[in-house]
Amino acid sequence: MRENNEIWVFSEIHELCLELLAKGRQLGDSIGTEVAVIFPDMPSKNDNYFQSGADIVLSITNPILKTLQVDTYVDALASLANERKPELILIGATRSGLELAPRLAERLKTGYVAHAIKLEPDADKEFILIDKLSQGGTTIETLVSRTKPQIVTVARGVFSPTHSSRSGRVINVNPEIKSSTTKILKITNSSSTSTNYPLMVCIGHGIKSKEDITIVKRFAETIGAGVVYTRSVCEDFKLAKPELCLGFAGRKVNSKLCITVGVSGDSQTVAGFVNCRIILSINADPYARILSFSDYAVVCDLYGVLPKLTAAVNQLKLRR
Numbered sequence: 617m618r619e620n621n622e623i624w625v626f627s628e629i630h631e632l633c634l635e636l637l638a639k640g641r642q643l644g645d646s647i648g649t650e651v652a653v654i655f656p657d658m659p660s661k662n663d664n665y666f667q668s669g670a671d672i673v674l675s676i677t678n679p680i681l682k683t684l685q686v687d688t689y690v691d692a693l694a695s696l697a698n699e700r701k702p703e704l705i706l707i708g709a710t711r712s713g714l715e716l717a718p719r720l721a722e723r724l725k726t727g728y729v730a731h732a733i734k735l736e737p738d739a740d741k742e743f744i745l746i747d748k749l750s751q752g753g754t755t756i757e758t759l760v761s762r763t764k765p766q767i768v769t770v771a772r773g774v775f776s777p778t779h780s781s782r783s784g785r786v787i788n789v790n791p792e793i794k795s796s797t798t799k800i801l802k803i804t805n806s807s808s809t810s811t812n813y814p815l816m817v818c819i820g821h822g823i824k825s826k827e828d829i830t831i832v833k834r835f836a837e838t839i840g841a842g843v844v845y846t847r848s849v850c851e852d853f854k855l856a857k858p859e860l861c862l863g864f865a866g867r868k869v870n871s872k873l874c875i876t877v878g879v880s881g882d883s884q885t886v887a888g889f890v891n892c893r894i895i896l897s898i899n900a901d902p903y904a905r906i907l908s909f910s911d912y913a914v915v916c917d918l919y920g921v922l923p924k925l926t927a928a929v930n931q932l933k934l935r936r
C-alpha cells in the first residue's frame with residue numbers, strides 16, 4: 617500500500633470544488649487512492665460532495681476558519697497534511713487559493729504548480745504529471761514535482777463536475793491552528809462575477825469605449841448570456857473590472873456557446889474559452905486569428921450587426 621493514500625480537494629467556491637472533485641475522483645480511481653474534500657464546517661445535505669466524487673469529507677469545525685484568511689488556512693491544511701500525508705492537493709485557483717497554495721507548499725517543503733490544465737498519472741502511477749500553458753500561452757509544458765504532496769492550483773472551468781450515486785464518510789478533524797496575524801475590518805461583496813453561464817459573450821477591444829460596451833451588454837442580456845472581457849479591455853484600456861478578464865491569466869469558461877465580439881484571438885485570450893463547445897466570432901477583419909479558432913464567424917462591423925441581432929432576438933421573444 618502506498619504511504620500517501622488520499623487526494624485532497626479544497627476550494628472556497630463550491631462549483632470549483634465540485635470540478636476539482638471530478639478530476640480527483642478520476643485520478644484516485646487510476647492510482648488507487650481515496651479522495652477527500654477539506655471542508656471548514658459540517659457539510660450540509662445539499663453539498664453533493666460524495667455524489668461528485670469524494671470518499672471522505674474532512675470537516676474542521678473551528679471558528680477561526682469562519683472567514684478565509686490565508687495564514688489560518690495554511691496552518692490548518694499543513695497540520696492536517698503532516699498527519700494524513702496526502703498524495704496530491706488540488707486547490708481552486710481563486711485569489712485566495714493562489715495565495716494559499718504556494719505558502720502551503722513552502723510550509724510542507726514540497727513542490728507547487730499553478731494553473732494546471734491537465735493532470736494524469738505517470739507510467740508507474742507514482743507521480744502526477746501536470747500540464748500548464750507556458751511562454752505566454754503559446755506552448756504546453758508538462759511538470760512533475762517529485763515531492764509529496766504535490767500541490768496544484770486549477771482555475772474554474774478547466775474540468776467539468778460529474779455526478780454519481782456514491783456515498784462516503786465525514787471525518788471530524790481538529791488540526792492545530794494559530795490565531796490569524798491579520799484582522800479583517802470590512803468585507804465588501806463584489807458584484808456577481810459568475811462565469812458559469814451556458815451562453816457567454818467575450819468582449820474584446822474591437823469595442824472602443826465604456827459607453828459602447830452597453831451595446832454588447834444589451835445583446836448579452838437579451839440572449840441571457842454572461843459577459844467577460846479580454847485583458848486588453850480590462851487592463852490596457854480599463855473599460856471593465858479586472859476580475860472579469862478571461863484568458864491565460866484570467867478566468868476560464870466552458871459554456872455551450874461563447875460569442876466573441878471584437879476579439880483578435882491571441883492565444884492568451886483563447887486559453888480562456890478554448891473549452892467552450894461552440895465558438896462564434898464577430899470580427900471586422902476576415903484575416904483575424906480568432907476565425908481559425910471559431911466554429912462560426914460573422915465578418916462584419918460589430919456596431920452594425922449587434923443592434924440588429926438584439927432587435928431580432930427581441931422580436932422572436934415577442935412572437936412566442
Ligand SMILES: Cc1cc2nc3c(=O)[nH]c(=O)nc-3n(C[C@H](O)[C@H](O)[C@H](O)COP(=O)(O)OP(=O)(O)OC[C@H]3O[C@@H](n4cnc5c(N)ncnc54)[C@H](O)[C@@H]3O)c2cc1C
Nearest residue numbers: 820821822846847848863864865878880884885900901918
Ligand atoms: C504574458 C501575457 C499574458 C496575457 N494574458 C492574457 C489573458 O489572460 N487574457 C487576455 O485576454 N489577454 C491576455 N494577454 C493579452 C493578449 O495577448 C492580447 O494582447 C489582448 O488581450 C488582445 O485583446 P483584444 O483581442 O481585445 O484586442 P485587439 O487585439 O486589439 O483586437 C481587437 C479585434 O477587434 C476587431 N475589431 C475592431 N473593430 C471592430 C468592429 N468595429 N467590429 C468588429 N470587429 C472589430 C479587430 O479586427 C481585432 O481583431 C496576455 C499577454 C501576455 C503577453
